[in-house]
Amino acid sequence: MVKIGKKEKSELLYKAILQLKDEQECYDFFQDLCTVSELRSMEQRFEVASLLDDGMIYNDILERTGASSATISRVNRSLSYGAGGYAKVFARMKRR
Template structure:
């Protein structure tokens, strides 16, 4: 998988995200930053990743989320060959639940 290098101009956005204090601030920031369709697309991809991580099959995910098979496939590639960010986040979320 080709990794996209960081660009100087991108650093500010990621540093800003890390400064958000709680879920409400995060929600408000992304509401201001993104269009409704961009937010829905990211929310859908995250849900697909979570369901794939839980072992759900493509057809069930498609039915449950309405995501296209191309989206499900892309997310699956990220889970399999990506940076491991999804897995780290899912592990942290699972830890926090317990």
């Protein structure tokens, strides 16, 4: 058995995600990959990021999404100081 390092495992997942062709394939893949709780957490964080990107304030986001203030703060840090992934996705989504 070939031992796969941490980096290779990550690359394998991201390469697999890039093979998905449409929204239904993404939905099916993530349904198989993640628990319901994991999916809900990711969906909530993405919604929080979107609302922050639109300029909504913390209290309104908390009320609308039910996300904790800690989650909102972490997402906001990612938007401000992260790798830029949210910004790339939001810009592409706005172009469509």
